[in-house]
Amino acid sequence: MVVLQREDGLYKPAKNDRRVIGWSSAGAIYDDEVYGNRKDLTVRIALQEIANAQGDVDAYIAQQPEKARGAPMVAADIANRLVLAGRAEEALAALDEVETKGRQDVPFEWQLARVEALEALERNDEAQAFRWACFEQSLNDEHLRAYVRRLPDFDDIEAEERGFAFAQTFPDANRALYFFLCWPSSGEAAKLVTTRSAELDGDYYELMTPAAEVLSTKYPLAATIVLRSMIDFTLESGRSSRYKHTARHLAECRSLASQIDDFDTIRPHEAYVADLKREHGRKSGFWSLLG
Structure with a gap:
């Protein structure tokens, strides 16, 4: 149930019930601030559908409130339509309405729309520079793939190696591990794990579990390090709900x-187990699962 609270003489949804659709220099942009009530939104959607059916880009854009155009996903949608209509300069202007300076959470869709607008204007060097900048910021593998695909032979290999080298030193080792799994490059993932083992967060079991599975085939030491990160986190934090999985990890x-x-x-394994028993020997719920 959405709770309403009185603010500035009007009833609005409580903050926890409001959905953020973007941001501005003044802070978050909420959907209820932009679209108003449900009836207004229904009418607006209907008019957008009519504009779509008629291929009328300007009519479609007109149905987007001024404030909504500062939301990255809305701006990307508008920009994509303008590019298809052969109006790439206007597309860039639409994208520039979004405040992105200093933000680390700019959506991939907004970044992709900017690249496509630049390419439509044949500003290919700018597009490549922007792809690389986005990759350095996020380690999104799609940015590096697109960057590499547009390079001539041999230059693409060098660029891939440069991307790997950058990822190896990325501040967030867990994000870097995810990148190498997505590429995929198990060798680079193993290198990262063995050189930055202390930075692995065993709480990220959604990442560490598939990482250990991938690495176990050729890189048993790296796989062991990943498994131990989950074991150590579970026992040190007393997450008894994970004991069953942790016992399986220790068996692996x-x-x-x-x-x-x-x-x-x-x-070595036996010494590691001895350390666990010394530090967590009283966690009988865990040890009873080992048999």
Whole structure:
């Protein structure tokens, strides 16, 4: 149920019930501020559909309130329509209505719309520079793929290697690991894991579980490090709901240990288990699952 509260003489949804659709220099933009009540929104959508059916870009844009045009997804939608209509300069202007300076959460769709507008204007060098800047900011693999595809032979290999080198030093090691899984490059993922093991967040089991699975085939040491990050997090934080999965991870570590000739800087399996028993021996709910 949406709760209404009185503000400036009007009843508006409570803050927790309001949906953010963008931002401006003054702060968040909420859908109820832009579209008004449900009846207004229904009429506006109907007029947009009519404009779509008639291929009337200007009529479609006219149905977007001024404030909504500062929302990145709305601006990207408008820009894409303008590019298709051969009005790329106007598309860039529409995109520039979004305040992106200093923001790390600019949607991929807005970035892609800007690239396509630049290419439509044959400003290809600018488009490539923007792709690379977006990649450096987000490590979105789609930006690097698009950048590499537009390079001549041999230059594309060099650019890929440069992208990998940048990802290896990206401030967020977990985001970098996700990038290497998406590419995919298990070798680079293993390199990242073994050199930045202390930065892995075992709470990200949605990332660490598939990472360990991918790495276990060729890189048992790296897979072990990933599994241990989840084991350590679960036991140190006392997440008993994860004990069953953690017991399975420890069994996987035991299986991988036979494939590892050199544990390098990490403790061998039996020593690691001994450390766990010393530090978490009282967590009987976990140890009872090991058999």
